[in-house]
Amino acid sequence: MLIVQKYGGTSVGSLERIENVAKRVAKTKEAGNDVVVVVSAMSGETNKLIDYAKHFSPTPSRRDMDLLLSSGERVTAALLSIALNEMGFPTVAMTGRQAGIVTDKSHTVARIEKINPEPMQNALKEGKIIVVAGFQGITEDGQVTTLGRGGSDLTAVAIAGALGADKCEIYSDVDGVYTTDPRIEPKAKKLDKISYDEMLELASLGAKVLQNRSVELAKKLGVVIEARSSFNDNPGTIITKEEDIMEKPLVSGIALDKNQARVSLRGVKDRPGIAAEIFKALANENINVDMIVQTIGEDGKTNLDFTVPQNELELVKKVMEQFKDEYEKVEYDPDVAKVSIVGVGMKSHSGVASKAFETMAKENINIEMISTSEIKISMIIDEKYGELAVRALHAAYELDK
Numbered sequence: 106m107l108i109v110q111k112y113g114g115t116s117v118g119s120l121e122r123i124e125n126v127a128k129r130v131a132k133t134k135e136a137g138n139d140v141v142v143v144v145s146a147m148s149g150e151t152n153k154l155i156d157y158a159k160h161f162s163p164t165p166s167r168r169d170m171d172l173l174l175s176s177g178e179r180v181t182a183a184l185l186s187i188a189l190n191e192m193g194f195p196t197v198a199m200t201g202r203q204a205g206i207v208t209d210k211s212h213t214v215a216r217i218e219k220i221n222p223e224p225m226q227n228a229l230k231e232g233k234i235i236v237v238a239g240f241q242g243i244t245e246d247g248q249v250t251t252l253g254r255g256g257s258d259l260t261a262v263a264i265a266g267a268l269g270a271d272k273c274e275i276y277s278d279v280d281g282v283y284t285t286d287p288r289i290e291p292k293a294k295k296l297d298k299i300s301y302d303e304m305l306e307l308a309s310l311g312a313k314v315l316q317n318r319s320v321e322l323a324k325k326l327g328v329v330i331e332a333r334s335s336f337n338d339n340p341g342t343i344i345t346k347e348e349d350i351m352e353k354p355l356v357s358g359i360a361l362d363k364n365q366a367r368v369s370l371r372g373v374k375d376r377p378g379i380a381a382e383i384f385k386a387l388a389n390e391n392i393n394v395d396m397i398v399q400t401i402g403e404d405g406k407t408n409l410d411f412t413v414p415q416n417e418l419e420l421v422k423k424v425m426e427q428f429k430d431e432y433e434k435v436e437y438d439p440d441v442a443k444v445s446i447v448g449v450g451m452k453s454h455s456g457v458a459s460k461a462f463e464t465m466a467k468e469n470i471n472i473e474m475i476s477t478s479e480i481k482i483s484m485i486i487d488e489k490y491g492e493l494a495v496r497a498l499h500a501a502y503e504l505d506k
Contacts, residue, residue: 108274111275140235154173179238201260275330284357301320305320327346357450367411373407375401386428452480
């Protein structure tokens, strides 16, 4: 089998931890597998490099930042390769460039355009373990780029797709995907399998196990992911196609996102195109609008509510100033949370939504906004009831069974 393994910053956070990773990689190789390893920078390293740059300039050029930040992963890759070679396992370390990863020209947030797998295929033919520096690539004209947040996961999935790997194991300090955050609900259970679509919903709703860009890419390339912990040998959670999951649970998980704020526009002039103008102005500032509810008012007026990330609220207020002649008043509520229920089983079962609303009513939690998709129900509630809502819904759908 060909296995791609990715190790995050905490997994390679010290020399002892890099040694542990080396032992784990060696064990995979000894079991008769070909192995490609993708590594992040040691935890804290990237922030340290950013601080170094900020010492000289508050706004360093993005090109220089890419050159600087890509060095963190290279250090880890080289150290892991040195450790494995010393243990008697022929290993070669590669930068993004040497691994054939070609990206577009968007410095600090580049997208992978293609991978030339030949250098890696040649090394694998020679029986070598390959250690690739994650989070980076190179443009057609030779500029170093980085892939933005979660970039090493993306590197691992893209390499697994390019090499036709049997599996892509993503190692972190979490040993899989849980029915909800175990810190909120200790009865949360680890899922054996979850579909790409459910994982995408959970990732975009704040589940920190995997970045949604890497799940999207895995779905597109048909790469099977296993999310595992680098600190134990427990099996993880397999993320795969929906048709490869026999038992489709009604609800797979409950997610809570506290980084939410609600914007309520009252008495908006009800004319064609006003909503388009408002949301275009927000999009131009790269503000991510999530839930939108419009209610028809009276006398040619309408009410418009939407949610945005809490940390972007000040920017939203500036944008809303531009439209102050278009509405009677605006209210901002930063103390809201979004609780969501996710499950592919919802497609074929009725009653999931009514159970959610009944559960909230029993706990005297008021639902301010609701949005649904084929496999998700999201509700905006008062932030102080967020964790109570998660525990109540987790019990209502018997996710602890």
